[in-house]
Amino acid sequence: MTKVGIVGATGYTGAELARLLANHPQVELELLTSRSFVGQQLSDIYANLKGIVDLECESLEAAELAKRVEIVFAALPHGVSMNIVPELLAAGLTVIDLSGDYRYHSQEVYEQWYEQSHQSPELIGKAVYGLPELNKSKIKSSSLVANPGCYPTSAILALAPAVEAGVIDLSSIIVDAKSGVTGAGRGANRVTHFVEANENFRAYKVAEHRHTSEIEMGLETLVNNEVVLSFTPHLVPMKRGILSTIYAQLTREVQTSQLLELYRDFYRDKPFVRLQKEGVLPATKNVTASNFCDLGLKVDQRTGRVVIVSAIDNLGKGASGQAVQNLNLILDCEETLGLEFAGIFP
Known part of the structure; x- marks a missing residue:
């Protein structure tokens, strides 16, 4: 079992990730972090996860995260990830980033459209755009996957x-x-x-x-x-x-x-x-x-x-589901693992 964590677990994408990872047969969801809900169980914030994901939200530094997990999902807002992801990578973690901070090949294009300076431009060329249907082989060997926008x-x-x-x-x-x-x-x-x-x-x-x-x-x-x-x-x-x-x-x-x-x-x-x-x-x-x-x-x-x-x-293929699909590629297991279910209808 691979131990994983979610940084920024209390947004919609973080909660959806927790729901999906709770039933993934090859991973153990070890920790959740949050700035606003430290000490509260995720299931107190999202009652649908009661008895499924009762982990408490913590406030942890990158070095502490690296002692407990191997892979981190960064479910943080744009502009926040770029300040945290470098520390996670330096600590030896593999990162799947759900923000827009590493999706671009060009610092200039990012700064033009996001209207802010990029704080870790040295990583822009190292990140792999995480659209599995186009970049499957590159995703498998990457330590930084930039999950696409919805x-x-x-x-x-x-x-x-x-x-x-x-x-x-x-x-x-x-x-x-x-x-x-x-x-x-x-x-x-x-x-x-x-x-x-x-x-x-x-x-x-x-x-x-x-x-x-x-x-x-x-x-x-x-x-x-x-x-x-x-x-x-x-x-x-x-x-x-x-x-x-x-x-x-x-x-x-x-x-x-x-x-x-x-x-x-x-x-x-x-x-x-x-x-x-x-x-x-x-x-x-x-x-x-x-x-x-x-x-x-x-x-x-x-x-x-x-x-x-x-x-x-x-929240599925547009965010958290795709992030789990990328996780599967990194783990070199079946691409569909933990995602083999139909949509909800009606």
């Missing part, structure tokens, strides 16, 4: 086969994405307040959301060429889930059935990407609380465009 996961997986095959115009991509409220985190926020969010549907950070650059970066690695796209996120009144509807101009005439076959070949050995049959499109309810990404598409012959639809759970 929106980028849904968009990159939806676009990767078409981008790599050159069947879409890289300057024509439009990503129209909708997320549940948990994507904004657990902190108090007027926009996510019940009265503001319930029975409401709004776009936000139009043409300026930081995940735009992460999606572009992920796609550029496939073609070694610049990708510039439009990304518009929306907040929808549901707890969890992301649905991305993506539009792109085709570079040649192709049928829906041909594109679906291209996608099936690309994801043939990728257990968490499920291609829908022709004429069927994904829905968020089918992936709720799972690690699956459901994909469907249709060619619009009239306009010469393809419409691709992607559905994930933002």
Whole structure:
């Protein structure tokens, strides 16, 4: 059994990690840290974990962590991880970081989109972008895995086969994405307040959301060429889930059935990407609380465009589930271990 810990365990992603790791057959969840809830059991904060994860939240330095665990999940906000992860690595720990601090290959791009100086830029080139469907072999040998963002996961997986095959115009991509409220985190926020969010549907950070650059970066690695796209996120009144509807101009005439076959070949050995049959499109309810990404598409012959639809759970494949998938690769065990369950329906 590999002993693991969660740094920043009391946010939504930290609690979801604890839930998943509690049933993982190859790991022992040894410790949880929190700045705000020291001395409290996680199950006192999240009652669904009563009798499942009753560990007390602690405040520990990196050296103390290294004495008790081998792998740490850093479920911390952006801008906080970059100050803590170097200490964890120096202590000999393997780190799976769920913030955006190490997802980029370029310090300049990170600082432009996150509007802050990077405090440990020497690690940017050493981190591996933790999208298993694209970087499986690199993840296995990495001591620092940068777990992707939720929106980028849904968009990159939806676009990767078409981008790599050159069947879409890289300057024509439009990503129209909708997320549940948990994507904004657990902190108090007027926009996510019940009265503001319930029975409401709004776009936000139009043409300026930081995940735009992460999606572009992920796609550029496939073609070694610049990708510039439009990304518009929306907040929808549901707890969890992301649905991305993506539009792109085709570079040649192709049928829906041909594109679906291209996608099936690309994801043939990728257990968490499920291609829908022709004429069927994904829905968020089918992936709720799972690690699956459901994909469907249709060619619009009239306009010469393809419409691709992607559905994930933002706390599952978009965060904590994917982090466990990365853990499995690091441990060199079955990629699906501890994640072999369907979404919750209804």
